[in-house]
Amino acid sequence: AKSLSAQGFPVCLVERSSSLGGQSLALFRTWKGEDVQKHLAELIECVQEDPQIDVRLDTELDDVEGFVGNFKTRLVSNGEDSLIEHGVAVIATGARESRPREYMYGEDPRVLTHLELDQKMIAGDPALKGIGTAVFIQCVGSREPERPYCSRVCCSHSIESALQLKALNPDMKVYVLYRDIRTYGERERLYRDARLAGVVFVPFSVDQKPRVFLDEDRL
Numbered sequence: 001a002k003s004l005s006a007q008g009f010p011v012c013l014v015e016r017s018s019s020l021g022g023q024s025l026a027l028f029r030t031w032k033g034e035d036v037q038k039h040l041a042e043l044i045e046c047v048q049e050d051p052q053i054d055v056r057l058d059t060e061l062d063d064v065e066g067f068v069g070n071f072k073t074r075l076v077s078n079g080e081d082s083l084i085e086h087g088v089a090v091i092a093t094g095a096r097e098s099r100p101r102e103y104m105y106g107e108d109p110r111v112l113t114h115l116e117l118d119q120k121m122i123a124g125d126p127a128l129k130g131i132g133t134a135v136f137i138q139c140v141g142s143r144e145p146e147r148p149y150c151s152r153v154c155c156s157h158s159i160e161s162a163l164q165l166k167a168l169n170p171d172m173k174v175y176v177l178y179r180d181i182r183t184y185g186e187r188e189r190l191y192r193d194a195r196l197a198g199v200v201f202v203p204f205s206v207d208q209k210p211r212v213f214l215d216e217d218r219l
Contacts, residue, residue: 002043005052012054012084013047014061014075020044022094028118029164031156031187037122064089098147100140103212110219111212114157121164129168136162137210138178144206155182159190159199166197174199177210 001011019025021044027036047053059077066072069087097115105111112120120128136158142151155178162174176194178201183191195201204210212219 001047001053002050005050008052010052010054012056012086014056014059016058016060018058020047020055020057023097023115026097026115026119026122028121029160031160031190033160098141103137103140103210104214104219108214108219114154114161117161121161128165131165131169131172133173134162134165134175136174136176137212138176139206143179150182152182156187156190159183159187159194162194162199163190163197166194166199170198176201177204178202179204179206 001013004011013020021040024036024040030036048055056075056077059075061073062076062081063074064071071086071089073084073086073089075082075084097113099105099113103111105113138154138158139150141147142149142154158176159181162176165172165174176199181191181201
């Protein structure tokens with residue numbers, strides 16, 4: 001939207017939720033250590049103040065007709081219809097984080113998805129400093145028959161988070177259980193930094209996956 005506006009095109013930005021940002025709202029840092037929330041807040045403010053961008057929150061697309069260069073789209077917001085005419089449509093469908101059905105996720109509050117951990121970091125949860133041991137399990141639900149592909153971002157994300165936990169508490173024991181470490185390109189530095197910080201990397205195979213269970217009150 002910002003790029004098109006900068007080129008002189010008026011833009012109607014349609015968002016079906018009540019806020020801009022999508023999954024970025026749950027991300028703490030980039031692999032380079034950049035503050036995602038700070039950048040996102042600046043970007044949202046910039047978009048909302050841009051006179052060329054018409055932001056429509058809590059709005060859904062109801063119907064489209066026409067052809068390239070001459071579309072008519074009906075939008076619905078709070079039960080009210082509006083019609084806009086436009087030449088181009090950019091469809092950004094979005095995505096949701098996969099929620100695992102293994103490793104006691106949903107059964108014990110100490111088992112988190114990565115975005116849930118990021119949200120604790122964004123909130124500055126003081127309990128994170130008191131953790132004695134943290135374990136990251138890689139390839140959960142991916143590189144298996146249901147999802148045979150690599151998610152591509154998980155290794156870098158886990159190692160960056162492992163370093164964040166080490167920064168909060170250098171005495172914390174941090175383990176990464178992995179099938180293959182795929183920190184490609186410059187991200188290989190993250191892997192090196194994590195090993196130097198004392199993060200322990202333990203490989204496993206798909207036919208001998210980790211198990212998570214309760215031993216009295218301990219995971």
